[in-house]
Amino acid sequence: MQEAIVIGGGVIGLTSAWWLLEAGFKVTLLERDAVGMAASYRNGGQLSYRYVAPLADAGVPFKAMQWLFQENGPLRFRPEADLRQWRWLARFVANCNSADNARTTAKLLELGELSRRAMAELAPVLPLDAFDWRDAGKMVVYRSQSAFKAAVARPDADGTRQVLSGAECAVREPALAAVAPLLAGGIFNQGEAVADCYAFCAALAARLAAHPRFQGSVRADVHRIVEDGGAITGVDTSAGRFKADHYVLAAGIDSRDLAAAVGIYLPLYPLKGYSLTAPIRPGDCAPAISITDFERKVLYARIGDALRVAAMVDMVGADTTLDPKRVANLTRQVRATMPHAADYERISAWAGLRPATPDSAPIIGATGYPNLWLNVGQGPLGFTFACGSAKLLAGAVKGDAPPFKLDGLTLR
Ligand SMILES: Cc1cc2nc3c(=O)[nH]c(=O)nc-3n(C[C@H](O)[C@H](O)[C@H](O)COP(=O)(O)OP(=O)(O)OC[C@H]3O[C@@H](n4cnc5c(N)ncnc54)[C@H](O)[C@@H]3O)c2cc1C
Numbered sequence: 001m002q003e004a005i006v007i008g009g010g011v012i013g014l015t016s017a018w019w020l021l022e023a024g025f026k027v028t029l030l031e032r033d034a035v036g037m038a039a040s041y042r043n044g045g046q047l048s049y050r051y052v053a054p055l056a057d058a059g060v061p062f063k064a065m066q067w068l069f070q071e072n073g074p075l076r077f078r079p080e081a082d083l084r085q086w087r088w089l090a091r092f093v094a095n096c097n098s099a100d101n102a103r104t105t106a107k108l109l110e111l112g113e114l115s116r117r118a119m120a121e122l123a124p125v126l127p128l129d130a131f132d133w134r135d136a137g138k139m140v141v142y143r144s145q146s147a148f149k150a151a152v153a154r155p156d157a158d159g160t161r162q163v164l165s166g167a168e169c170a171v172r173e174p175a176l177a178a179v180a181p182l183l184a185g186g187i188f189n190q191g192e193a194v195a196d197c198y199a200f201c202a203a204l205a206a207r208l209a210a211h212p213r214f215q216g217s218v219r220a221d222v223h224r225i226v227e228d229g230g231a232i233t234g235v236d237t238s239a240g241r242f243k244a245d246h247y248v249l250a251a252g253i254d255s256r257d258l259a260a261a262v263g264i265y266l267p268l269y270p271l272k273g274y275s276l277t278a279p280i281r282p283g284d285c286a287p288a289i290s291i292t293d294f295e296r297k298v299l300y301a302r303i304g305d306a307l308r309v310a311a312m313v314d315m316v317g318a319d320t321t322l323d324p325k326r327v328a329n330l331t332r333q334v335r336a337t338m339p340h341a342a343d344y345e346r347i348s349a350w351a352g353l354r355p356a357t358p359d360s361a362p363i364i365g366a367t368g369y370p371n372l373w374l375n376v377g378q379g380p381l382g383f384t385f386a387c388g389s390a391k392l393l394a395g396a397v398k399g400d401a402p403p404f405k406l407d408g409l410t411l412r
Pocket residue numbers: 007008009010011012013030031032033034035036037038039040041042043044045046047048220221222223250251252253254255258271272273274275299310311351352353354355376377378379380381382383384385
């Protein structure tokens with residue numbers, strides 16, 4: 001029986017480990033911290049299988065310039081003396097056109113659908129209520145007529161969306177009552193879900209531990225992937241050297257440095273985002289549906305008995321410190337949009353790094369080394385794409401034919 005080592009115990013590493021076990025491998029997981037404590041910890045909780053459009057699109061560079069000059073805008077940029085930032089930006093701008101956006105969207109929709117089915121496959125072994133999974137449906141609300149009209153004009157892939165006026169948005173989701181007069185309209189889709197990503201990671205880690213082929217989750221900081229004669233021969237860690245037949249790199253944004261040391265350039269950049277979590281009290285008017293406030297790029301989801309809000313893209317390097325101004329600004333926006341949704345006196349803030357590629361498509365599968373595999377770059381939708389990405393990864397390591405063409409989702 002072949003053995004695999006997975007580097008990284010975030011949502012991507014944990015799901016990779018699960019599907020490798022299911023594919024018949026023995027698996028060891030190496031994680032330097034507790035599982036699920038990095039980008040997967042307090043993300044927006046959206047399992048947004050159909051709302052997958054890449055960040056890069058026609059007109060985005062122009063919009064981004066406007067946001068940069070807004071005090072409370074969703075984007076921040078701090079130039080770094082690091083070529084990787086500029087190289088990523090150049091590739092991002094090159095992807096800002098309708099043709100690339102449409103091509104990548106089509107690929108991400110396939111990955112989204114695979115992820116939805118793969119998550120459902122997990123249900124018998126991982127009860128959905130263990131991680132507050134809810135089939136909430138998603139409403140994207142638009143404040144400007146132009147953005148609303150453009151969204152309505154886009155084709156409706158499966159004919160199930162509902163187009164709503166601002167007033168209808170508030171009827172469908174009473175938590176929007178305060179802001180309804182300011183809305184041009186909204187689009188509601190059934191079938192999108194929300195869940196607690198950290199609770200998912202913790203539950204999956206416990207389930208892995210009970211799997212007969214699981215060799216263990218080791219608290220180890222991987223310092224170096226060791227290459228010899230064109231293949232990977234081990235990984236050097238704070239807990240010594242580990243060896244296996246296959247090595248899967250799923251270490252979020254840190255995959256970048258580990259790969260670079262064996263000559264692989266990964267086009268990843270840490271897009272910093274913020275989340276707020278506030279407890280919901282009896283009588284609060286929290287949203288049942290998950291909401292995206294389109295122009296402000298703010299996501300709202302009810303996760304268990306808390307309101308989770310996620311927002312902002314800060315290009316400031318791999319820095320997770322909380323900027324009090326950003327937190328105060330987001331809190332103000334949330335209070336104004338949903339004044340009675342939760343106990344805002346007890347908000348807790350968090351920031352994490354989305355491991356993002358310039359075209360928003362993850363990188364899954366083979367490298368130039370026959371036994372080094374990648375599962376990285378899920379960016380703003382890592383929770384959504386985790387199960388599908390892991391299935392593709394495990395299939396690639398096993399040598400199975402993929403369920404759809406992977407062009408656009410590989411290192412090439
Ligand atoms: C504010 C915010 C909101 C978001 N909202 C959503 C959302 O609503 N829906 C959605 O689908 N996605 C969302 N995301 C994106 C999602 O959280 C990420 O894409 C996902 O968590 C990435 O998972 P990962 O496993 O690749 O990385 P991580 O969770 O960062 O895990 C990587 C792991 O590797 C470990 N590691 C790193 N280097 C080493 C090493 N050298 N040795 C050992 N271990 C190592 C780290 O400790 C870490 O545990 C959001 C992200 C942010 C920041």
